[in-house]
Structure formats: C-alpha cells, structure tokens
Amino acid sequence: MIDLRQLSKIYRTDRVETAALTNINLKVAAGEFVTIMGSSGCGKSTLLNIIGLLDAPAAGEYHFNGKALHGLSEKEKTAFRTANIGFIFQSFNLIDRLTVTENIALPLYYAGVDAAERKERVAKILAQLNLSHRAAHHPKQLSGGQQQRVAIARALIGKPRLILADEPTGNLDSANGNGVMEMLCDLNDAGTTVIMVTHSQHDAGFSKRIIYMKDGQIVTEKFNRNVSAALV
Amino acid sequence: MFRTNLKIAWRNLVNNKIYSTTNIGGLAVGISAFIMMLLYQTHLASFDAWDSSFKNVYEIRIQEHSKNRVNEDLSPLLIPLLQQKCPEIEAATRVNSNSSGELLRVGDIRIYQGDIVSVDSTFFEVYPLQLKEGNRNTALNDPHSMVITEEVAKKFFGNQNPMGKAIRFDETQDYIVTGILAPAKGPTNIDISVLKRIKVPGWAGWGNFAYNCFVKLKPGTNTKLFAEKITNIYFDAAYDILKRWYKWPDDRKQYMRIPKHDALDVINVPALSLEHAKMQLFVLSLLSAVIVVVACMNFTNQSIANSDSRAKEIGIRKALGAMRGSLTSQFLIETLLQCTFAVLVSFILVELLLPAFNQLTWSDIKLLKYCTQPGFVSKILLTLAAVTLLAGIYPAFYLSGYKPVLVLKGIFDRGTGGMLLRRFLLSLQFVFSVTFVIALVIISRQTSFMQHYDLGFKPEEVTYIQIKEDSTGAHFDYVQQQLLQIPHVKKVGFTDFAPFVDEGGNYTLYSYQGAQKDLRFINISRDFFAAMGATIIDGRDFSAATPSDSTQSIIVNEAFVHAYNMKGSAVGQLVTEDFYRVSSTSKPNPHQYRIVGVVKDFMILGFEKGIEPIIFYNNAKSAYYAVLKSDQRYINETMRSVTALWKNVEPAHPILMSNVKNSFSKVIGLYDRLQKVVYVFAVVTIIIALVGLLALVAYNLKRRMKEIGIRKVVGASLGDILQMLNAEFLGLLLVANLFAWFIAYVLMRSFLNEFEYRIPMPYFVFPVVTICSAVLTIVIISMRVMKAIRTTPAEVLKYE
Structure with missing residues (x-):
C-alpha cells in the first residue's frame, strides 16, 4: 500500500541544516498495524507527517497503492488526504468552538458531502463509539478519553484506508489509553491500515510490526507474532 | 533596572521594524487628531482671557427660537435704554464693525482700510484694551475722535507723531487721532485697526438690527435674572414694532406665554469663541477621542498578536525569579517608548496639517507658540501617560500573566x-x-x-465697480454714457446689490391681493438686466422715456410671480408696499406700484439660497455698484480704460472693481x-x-x-x-x-x-x-x- 523510497527531509534554519530523515525505505502493506518507535528527535513524527501528506519530503519518492504522491500540489494533497487518510493526535486537536458533532463532521464538510448524509454518518459513528449523549457538547466539557474518542471518530468518518496516530495515548491515563488502543486494533482487524508513533512499549505491543528509528534512519524492525500475548 | 528595561524595549523596537512602524504610525495618527483638537480648544479659550476684568464683560444677544438661531445684531436703541433702567450695568458700548473697508485719506495717501470699528465713548470702560499713547478715559469723548493701531499710524504718517492729526473718512469727514492702541495681550473677539465713535442714523429704530452690544456688569450680578429683566425692558419698548415683522400676537402677555419665545440673553465674552464653536468643538472632541481610543485598541491587538515572540522570554524570566510586577512595568516602559515616538511623529503630522486646519477654522494656530506654554505641555504629557496606559496596560498584564510552565512547554493559547x-x-x-x-x-x-x-448669465463678462460717492448715483445717465464710449463695453447699469458678494440685503412687506409677504428688494437702474445678461421675459425694462418709472413702476422676477401664484401676465398688476423701505422717507405709506416687467430668474445669491422673489425698483440714486458687460477677450485693456475714466467719475476714490467670476469662484x-x-x-x-x-x-x-x-x-x-x-x-x-x-x-x-x-x-x-x-x-x-x-x-x- 505504502512504498517510501530513499526519502529524505532536511530542516533549514538561517545557516544550519539538520537532516531529519535520511534515505528512508519503507513498505507497508494494506491491513498492517505498524508502530514507529525511537527517542525524541529521531524523526518518527516527521516520517508520519510525510506519510500523512502534512509535510513534504526534500528528496525521495512516496507511492500509495502505486500512485506517486511526492509531486502532488498542495490542493491535490488535500484532496488525497481527505479521501484516504485519518489522523489521531496526542493532543486530540479538536476545535474548541465547534461541538462534538461539528468536529466529527468537518472532514465530510470539506469533502463536499451534503448535510443530510453528514448528519447520518456522524450519528452512526457517535453511536458506535458510545458518544451519542455528548453530541452537542464542546470538547472542553469532555474527559480526555472522550476527547480522544471524538478525535478517532473524526479520523474514521471519512472511511479512510489509512489511520495515522501520533502518540494517541500520550495524554490519557492507562485505562483510557487501553480503550483507545483496543479501538485501533478493532479498526485494524476490520481492514484499516494503521501507522502509529509512540514512546510506549505497552502500546507498541498492540501492533503487528514495530519499526525502530534513530537519527532519521530506520535501524531495526520487529514483528509481533502473537499480538494477543501482549495484552496480558 | 529602568535602564535595562529601556534597553530591551529599544532592542525590541528595532528588531520588529514593520510591527513597530505600524504601531507607532497608527498611534501617531490618533494622537495627531487629539493634539489638533487640544490646540483648537486652547486657542479658542485664549480669546479675551488675558485680563481679569473680562469676567464681568458680556455680550447681549437674542435667542430667536422662532428662527432657531442666535442673533448678536441688535437695535442701536437698546444700549441707551438699558443704561437708563439697569443699575447693574457698570458700563456699556455698541460695536459696529466694518471689516470690508472704508477709504481713509491723509494728504495724497488714500487707502481702503479694513477692520474699522465704531464704538461708543465708553468702549474702554468695557473692553480692557490699553493705549500706547493718549488717555483711555477721554480718547473717544469727541464724536470725531479716533484711535488707531501703530500699523495704521505708520501707513499714513510714517515716523511722524500721529496724535492730534486728522484722517479723512470717505472724503466726507475728518476724524482726529486721539490715541494709539497698544497691541492686546492676547487674541480678541474684535479685530481692530481703527476705533471711531459710532454714528447712529436718525431713522434707525427697533427694527434695525446692526449693532453688537457689550455690557460690563457689576460683580455679583445674577446674569439669569438680568437677562429676564432686559428682555422685559426690550419688549416694553420694541414689541409693537417687532410683532409686525414677526407676526406675533397683538397682546404681548400672550406672546410671553409661548414656551419658547424670543428672549434676550447675555454671554460672557471670554466664553464667546468657545460658545460659537461649541458644535465644532463637540464634534472634534468626539472624533479625536474615538480616533485615539481606536488607535490604542489597534495597538493592543497588535501587541497581543505578537505576544508569542515574547512568551518564551517571559517564561524564562519568571522561571529565573522575575515578579509579575516587574514584567508589567517592563512592558509598560516598552509601550511608553513607542507612545513617545508616536507623540513626536504626531507633532510633525500636526505641523503639516495645521495650515489646512487653520484655513478651515479661520484661525491662526501655531504649534511652536503653544509648545512653550506649560499648560499645553502638561496636557500633552497627560495625553502621553493616558495613551500609554490605555494602549499598554492590557498587553502588559496579558504578557506578564503567562504561566512559565505552559509557556516553556510552548503552550500560548490564552x-x-x-x-x-x-x-x-x-x-x-x-x-x-x-x-x-x-x-x-x-x-x-x-x-x-x-x-x-x-x-443664467456669463459671470466672466460682468464686472462690478463699487460706487463710493453719493453723487455718482444721481448722475447715472452721464456715467453710463461715458462708460459706453469705451470700446468693448457693451452695457452699463447700476445696482445696490452685488451677486455672490453681498449676503444680506433689503427686505420689506408687500401685499398683492391681500396676501402679505416679507420680500427682498433691489434698487437698480435701467439697462441693469442687459448688463447682467438677464432676460426680460414679459413687459419691458425701466425706461428713460417714462419718468413715472422711478416712482410708480417695479420689475419682478419669475419667483415673485410664482410666490403670488399670479395667473396670466403679471404685467400691469398692482403691488402694495406696506412698510417704509428703510431709507426712503418721502413716500406716503402704503404706496402702490405697477409691475412693468418680469425678468427671468437668475442666480445672484449662491447655490445655498434658492431664487427668492425679488422686487426691482428703478432707483439708480441708491446704487452701490456700476455693472459692466464687456467683451471678455479685451478685458485687460477695457479695464485699463475704465480705471482711467473712473478717476473723472469719482476723483477722490480709487476704483474698486471685481469680476463676478472671481466672486463666484470664492x-x-x-x-x-x-x-x-x-x-x-x-x-x-x-x-x-x-x-x-x-x-x-x-x-x-x-x-x-x-x-x-x-x-x-x-x-x-x-x-x-x-x-x-x-x-x-x-x-x-x-x-x-x-x-x-x-x-x-x-x-x-x-x-x-x-x-x-x-x-x-x-x-x-x-x-x-x-x-x-x-x-x-x-x-x-x-x-x-x-x-x-x-x-x-x-x-x-x-x-x-
């Protein structure tokens, strides 16, 4: 599904150049659940942003189901992202002045889905995630776990083929964190590809494949044979 | 600490040039508006405020509620009457200013002198102006005495001592110089070049509104009661005349019961300028206050919007032990620095804008003059402090309120x-x-x-010459003939009203078929309309062949015909003049006139006023102007010939002429x-x-x-x-x-x-x-x- 070839990213300030990613080669098949781990500043979030088309690589190629994405314009990227990718962030990134319903419906709104269908799809996903009673609330009125569920609902509403999660449990206690991880597993079981960045070995245990990064490069890879064992 | 703060403030200003420029620029514009208003207000308040005796000096005026205006022009009979009946009055004077000028002559020096002020002998008891030479108490005692400024003295007498010397007024009357006016210590409401004794014509009565009246009241006089008292005295004397003009009820008591009837009023002279500009001042204050507040608010918005760039600094300072108070004062000092720059910039802006402002407000404000006055400077410093607080206090609290833990983590949202x-x-x-x-x-x-x-006519073709000598009007035929002999002069007429120059005019009451109206009348000669280029659309012009034209005929304009809704031709209709025209006393009253012509409406009063109904009399004797229609292609040589000719017509008076086009442009x-x-x-x-x-x-x-x-x-x-x-x-x-x-x-x-x-x-x-x-x-x-x-x-x- 995802094929990254010789991908590099360089951050430039006035005089200093910092290589955030160097010659990354990575293939992710459809239906995989991949975790990217590494210390702070190793480039894992940058990699995730590039995969999510939030950032552009300095060099290298990015193919998605055979389609080259590295040369797309900002507009094409936006369209592609809306159609294929859902995001989950550590800090939830909900818009405070919109209600739960409005937050979830936002991707549909920008995708041009009509109001009636938006309403129907949001209601359905709210029910799935046990959030129906919070539909009219604002993010600040929700607990951290609920906020992350809303964020997940927003990520899922467009029925993306790929979910990108950047430390999805970083701001949650362990009970809520586990709930979120189980949801990601369920999604993955249903066929959605998931790529997650985390510091937590525990969370990484939920995934099928773990990639370790250091100084902008992939250093090792590990496959979890028995995922359910990690839950113990 | 203050020096460190100032240093940091300066670095911040220099580092964010665009931000600082918009901030300072926006504030400067706001502060300029405010300074301008402050200057104007200070300027107005300085009029007649330079002597303590002014606090007892008042001007009398009429609150004309019926016309919704205040009128300072009063009858000349009022002051003598009030002096008799009001012991509160310490001194009083009538003032009649002629700003446009009269011909003064000493030997061969002939000058049209402006700002000639006619007053009563008691003028100096009311107005605390000082004499450089002469005695204030006696200078105006003689009816033909005059006091002049040094400037006027220099013009006529050079370095000679002018005291006791004569100046001839209008080639008719000598006045003797009895005093030299010392420059006033501050601006005054009355512009004076020459002070002379007032001469009230014998026919002037209660219906003649032309004199400003000033009184000096005894200290402690209740001005409200005084105003009521003089209103009563005034109406006792004048009501019977006034009621005819204003169509008031016959019974005065009935009129006084009307809630807002006309009444006399007094206003303190130092407050006069402020009072005149009350509305202007109010609007200016409001505008400038809003502009300043808005500029401050813009400043605040900019500061908050740029706060991230400072957040980290604040976090570190706080983590290192800075108290909120010291941070607040640091940011206020930064604001103060910017505001100080803004004030300096605004001084430049004000200096640039003042000429236009002065022109608009007819004032003569100089920024430099006020910059040395402690009162004004302290107001500016106060403004600076107020603006600094208004613009800076919120950002200062906002910025100093950042929580170091959050800020250092990079969380700024507030x-x-x-x-x-x-x-x-x-x-x-x-x-x-x-x-x-x-x-x-x-x-x-x-x-x-x-x-x-x-x-309705071509203003560039029409030239007006002022008639200064009474005899000229009586010799219309001769003057007309002489002028017509000049090549390119096509038509010549006389009139007592100059279009676009004269504002007032003469009115009296007329009746046609029982309907009475207060209408404008103008005295003209025959051929006046031809000289103006106006067309007679019905009937005829006045004619030399019909001597009765000067006593029994009038011409009216179209507006007159419409005002009376006349059916058919107006020519031949009889109009009754119900009230004496002020200056003509020889006619029986009432007097009937026959309309001999109707002139097409033409504009003489400017665009504000419509075309009023006008009655034209054939009366060249009362004319103030000769009107010439000439070929504009040869205007310069024509005017040279006219000037030469006029030396024979009015040898004593240098010619004063103007093209109607110029008046129109004004x-x-x-x-x-x-x-x-x-x-x-x-x-x-x-x-x-x-x-x-x-x-x-x-x-x-x-x-x-x-x-x-x-x-x-x-x-x-x-x-x-x-x-x-x-x-x-x-x-x-x-x-x-x-x-x-x-x-x-x-x-x-x-x-x-x-x-x-x-x-x-x-x-x-x-x-x-x-x-x-x-x-x-x-x-x-x-x-x-x-x-x-x-x-x-x-x-x-x-x-x-």
Whole structure:
C-alpha cells in the first residue's frame, strides 16, 4: 500500500541544516498495524507527517497503492488526504468552538458531502463509539478519553484506508489509553491500515510490526507474532 | 533596572521594524487628531482671557427660537435704554464693525482700510484694551475722535507723531487721532485697526438690527435674572414694532406665554469663541477621542498578536525569579517608548496639517507658540501617560500573566477575552472610513455640479465697480454714457446689490391681493438686466422715456410671480408696499406700484439660497455698484480704460472693481476646501481602519492558528480557510456599512439640503463604496492570511 523510497527531509534554519530523515525505505502493506518507535528527535513524527501528506519530503519518492504522491500540489494533497487518510493526535486537536458533532463532521464538510448524509454518518459513528449523549457538547466539557474518542471518530468518518496516530495515548491515563488502543486494533482487524508513533512499549505491543528509528534512519524492525500475548 | 528595561524595549523596537512602524504610525495618527483638537480648544479659550476684568464683560444677544438661531445684531436703541433702567450695568458700548473697508485719506495717501470699528465713548470702560499713547478715559469723548493701531499710524504718517492729526473718512469727514492702541495681550473677539465713535442714523429704530452690544456688569450680578429683566425692558419698548415683522400676537402677555419665545440673553465674552464653536468643538472632541481610543485598541491587538515572540522570554524570566510586577512595568516602559515616538511623529503630522486646519477654522494656530506654554505641555504629557496606559496596560498584564510552565512547554493559547469589544471597535473604524468616503464622493459631485452650473448669465463678462460717492448715483445717465464710449463695453447699469458678494440685503412687506409677504428688494437702474445678461421675459425694462418709472413702476422676477401664484401676465398688476423701505422717507405709506416687467430668474445669491422673489425698483440714486458687460477677450485693456475714466467719475476714490467670476469662484472655494478636508479625513480614517484590520487579523490568526491547522489536516483547502476568515470580517464590514450608509445619508442629505441648487442624492455611491471596501478588506485579509498559513499543515500544528 505504502512504498517510501530513499526519502529524505532536511530542516533549514538561517545557516544550519539538520537532516531529519535520511534515505528512508519503507513498505507497508494494506491491513498492517505498524508502530514507529525511537527517542525524541529521531524523526518518527516527521516520517508520519510525510506519510500523512502534512509535510513534504526534500528528496525521495512516496507511492500509495502505486500512485506517486511526492509531486502532488498542495490542493491535490488535500484532496488525497481527505479521501484516504485519518489522523489521531496526542493532543486530540479538536476545535474548541465547534461541538462534538461539528468536529466529527468537518472532514465530510470539506469533502463536499451534503448535510443530510453528514448528519447520518456522524450519528452512526457517535453511536458506535458510545458518544451519542455528548453530541452537542464542546470538547472542553469532555474527559480526555472522550476527547480522544471524538478525535478517532473524526479520523474514521471519512472511511479512510489509512489511520495515522501520533502518540494517541500520550495524554490519557492507562485505562483510557487501553480503550483507545483496543479501538485501533478493532479498526485494524476490520481492514484499516494503521501507522502509529509512540514512546510506549505497552502500546507498541498492540501492533503487528514495530519499526525502530534513530537519527532519521530506520535501524531495526520487529514483528509481533502473537499480538494477543501482549495484552496480558 | 529602568535602564535595562529601556534597553530591551529599544532592542525590541528595532528588531520588529514593520510591527513597530505600524504601531507607532497608527498611534501617531490618533494622537495627531487629539493634539489638533487640544490646540483648537486652547486657542479658542485664549480669546479675551488675558485680563481679569473680562469676567464681568458680556455680550447681549437674542435667542430667536422662532428662527432657531442666535442673533448678536441688535437695535442701536437698546444700549441707551438699558443704561437708563439697569443699575447693574457698570458700563456699556455698541460695536459696529466694518471689516470690508472704508477709504481713509491723509494728504495724497488714500487707502481702503479694513477692520474699522465704531464704538461708543465708553468702549474702554468695557473692553480692557490699553493705549500706547493718549488717555483711555477721554480718547473717544469727541464724536470725531479716533484711535488707531501703530500699523495704521505708520501707513499714513510714517515716523511722524500721529496724535492730534486728522484722517479723512470717505472724503466726507475728518476724524482726529486721539490715541494709539497698544497691541492686546492676547487674541480678541474684535479685530481692530481703527476705533471711531459710532454714528447712529436718525431713522434707525427697533427694527434695525446692526449693532453688537457689550455690557460690563457689576460683580455679583445674577446674569439669569438680568437677562429676564432686559428682555422685559426690550419688549416694553420694541414689541409693537417687532410683532409686525414677526407676526406675533397683538397682546404681548400672550406672546410671553409661548414656551419658547424670543428672549434676550447675555454671554460672557471670554466664553464667546468657545460658545460659537461649541458644535465644532463637540464634534472634534468626539472624533479625536474615538480616533485615539481606536488607535490604542489597534495597538493592543497588535501587541497581543505578537505576544508569542515574547512568551518564551517571559517564561524564562519568571522561571529565573522575575515578579509579575516587574514584567508589567517592563512592558509598560516598552509601550511608553513607542507612545513617545508616536507623540513626536504626531507633532510633525500636526505641523503639516495645521495650515489646512487653520484655513478651515479661520484661525491662526501655531504649534511652536503653544509648545512653550506649560499648560499645553502638561496636557500633552497627560495625553502621553493616558495613551500609554490605555494602549499598554492590557498587553502588559496579558504578557506578564503567562504561566512559565505552559509557556516553556510552548503552550500560548490564552482564551478569547475582549473579542466582542475588539470587533466593535474595528466595526467603528469601518463605519468612519466608509462614511467619509461616501461623503467625499458626494461633496465632490456637488462641487463639480456647481462649477459647471449655468447661472443664467456669463459671470466672466460682468464686472462690478463699487460706487463710493453719493453723487455718482444721481448722475447715472452721464456715467453710463461715458462708460459706453469705451470700446468693448457693451452695457452699463447700476445696482445696490452685488451677486455672490453681498449676503444680506433689503427686505420689506408687500401685499398683492391681500396676501402679505416679507420680500427682498433691489434698487437698480435701467439697462441693469442687459448688463447682467438677464432676460426680460414679459413687459419691458425701466425706461428713460417714462419718468413715472422711478416712482410708480417695479420689475419682478419669475419667483415673485410664482410666490403670488399670479395667473396670466403679471404685467400691469398692482403691488402694495406696506412698510417704509428703510431709507426712503418721502413716500406716503402704503404706496402702490405697477409691475412693468418680469425678468427671468437668475442666480445672484449662491447655490445655498434658492431664487427668492425679488422686487426691482428703478432707483439708480441708491446704487452701490456700476455693472459692466464687456467683451471678455479685451478685458485687460477695457479695464485699463475704465480705471482711467473712473478717476473723472469719482476723483477722490480709487476704483474698486471685481469680476463676478472671481466672486463666484470664492463661493465655490469654500466647498473646494471642505472637499479637501473631508479627503484628508477619509485618508486618515482609511489608514487607521486598515491598521486596525491588520492588527485584528493578526490577533485572530494567532488565536486560531491551531484550528486552522486542524482544518487543513482534515481537508480544508487554502480557499476554505480564506473564506472562513474573510467571512468573519466581511460580516463586520457589512454591518458597519449599513451604519455608515445611514450616517452618511443623514449627513449628506442635510449637506445637500443646504443648497437650493443641488444634485439628487446619488444612491449608487453607497453600494459602490461598500463593494470597494469589501474588495479592499478581502485583499488585505487574504494577503495577511496567506502569508501566515502558506506553510505545511505540519508546521502549523507544531504551533501547539
């Protein structure tokens, strides 16, 4: 599904150049659940942003189901992202002045889905995630776990083929964190590809494949044979 | 610590040049408006405030409620009567100013001298002006005595001592110089070059309103009771005459029961200038206050929008032990520095704008003069302090309130306080600028309309010569003949009214078929209409062949025919003159006149006044002007010949002539100036509004950066984001436009209503200005937003 070839990213300030990613080669098949781990500043979030088309690589190629994405314009990227990718962030990134319903419906709104269908799809996903009673609330009125569920609902509403999660449990206690991880597993079981960045070995245990990064490069890879064992 | 703070403040100013420039520029414009208002107010308050005795000096005036105006011109009989009946009056004087000038002569030196003020002998008891030479108590005792300024003395006598010497007035009467006026210690309400004794004509009565009346009251006099008292005295004497003019009820008691009847009133002389400019001052104060507050608010918005750049510094300082108080004072010192720069810049702006302002307000304000006055300087310092606090206190508290833990983690978001107020103030700025732009367009259209209006005659062909000697009018035939012999002079007539120059005029009561009206009359000679280029559409002109024309015939204009709704030809109809025309005493009263001609309406009064009904008498003797129609191609040589000829006609008086075209240009010139002032205001308010818009957009962007990032992540395009941010401001703009439409409509309607000759309200201007303002707003916002969010969504989100 995802094929990254010789991908590099360089951050430039006035005089200093910092290589955030160097010659990354990575293939992710459809239906995989991949975790990217590494210390702070190793480039894992940058990699995730590039995969999510939030950032552009300095060099290298990015193919998605055979389609080259590295040369797309900002507009094409936006369209592609809306159609294929859902995001989950550590800090939830909900818009405070919109209600739960409005937050979830936002991707549909920008995708041009009509109001009636938006309403129907949001209601359905709210029910799935046990959030129906919070539909009219604002993010600040929700607990951290609920906020992350809303964020997940927003990520899922467009029925993306790929979910990108950047430390999805970083701001949650362990009970809520586990709930979120189980949801990601369920999604993955249903066929959605998931790529997650985390510091937590525990969370990484939920995934099928773990990639370790250091100084902008992939250093090792590990496959979890028995995922359910990690839950113990 | 203060020095360190100042150093840091200076570095911040220099490092953020664009930010500092817009901040200081915006404030400077606001402060300039305020300083201008302060200067004007200080200037007005300085009139007749330089002597303590002024506090007991009052001017008497009539509150004419029926005409909704205040009239300072009173009957010459009032002061002598009040002096008899009111022991409260310590001294009183009548004042009659002739600013346009009279011919004064000493030997061969003949000068038309302006600012000749006629007063009673008691003038110096009322007005504390001092004499450089002569005795204040006796200088005006003789009816033919005069006091002059040094400047006038120099003109006529050079370095000789003028005391006791004679100056001939108008080639008729010698006045003896009995005093030299010392320059007043400050500005006065009465401009004086020559003071002479007043000469009230014997026929002047209660219906003759031409004299300013000043009284000096005994200290402690209750002015309210005094005003009531003199009103009663006035009506006791004058009611029977006044009621005829004003159509008041026969019974005075009945009239006095009307809740708002006309009444006399007194006003303290030092307050006179302020009182005259009350409305102007109020509007100026309001405008300048709003501009200053708005500029401060813009400053605040900019500061908050830029606060991130400072947040880290604050976090570190706090972590290292800085107290909130010291941080607050640091930021206030930064604001103070910027405000000080703004004040300096505004002094330059004021200096540049003062000439135009002086022209508009007929004043002579010099910035440098006030800069040395402690009172003014302290007001400026106070303004600086107030502006610093107003603009800086909120950002100072806001910035110093950052929590170090959050800031160092990179979390800046601080809620949305005061957003409503910010929006309101920005809307207010939109309202101002849109109103001024609409006003500018409409005033320009009206001015252009007037410039191109067909007056009914060609003003450039018509020249007026002032008639200074009484005998000239009596020799109309001779003067006309002489003038007509000059090549290119086509027609010559006489009149007592000059178009676009004379403002007042003569009125009296006329009846036609029982209906009485108070109408304007003008004395003319035959051929006057031909000289003006006006057409007689019915009947005939006055004729030398019909001697009875001068006693029994009148010509009226079309407006007269319409006013009386006359059916058929007006020629031959009889009109009764019910009231003596003031200067003619020889006729029996009432007197009947027959209309012999009707003249096509032509404009003589400017665009404000419509064409009034006018009655023309054949009375060349009373003429003040000779009117010449000449071929404009040869105007220079013609005027040279006329000047040479006039030396024979009025040998004592140098010729004074003017082209009607010039007078007409002066009439338009006023509106030309108004247009320029409104233009300046429009530009200023647009600049302030744009600075305000930029500041609020920046503030808004800062507040919503995270939201914008999220929206981009979930699929919003640049267009979507622009649309969202623009919509917010466009909403404000449209609401502001509606208010501006309303205000501009009311203002411009009353502006246009001042003119009888006006353009119809150009309604299309309103939406056009709105569309332009919307386009400008969208461009400004989009440019600012695009600059801010062109980065990748990842960078935007990193903000969190």
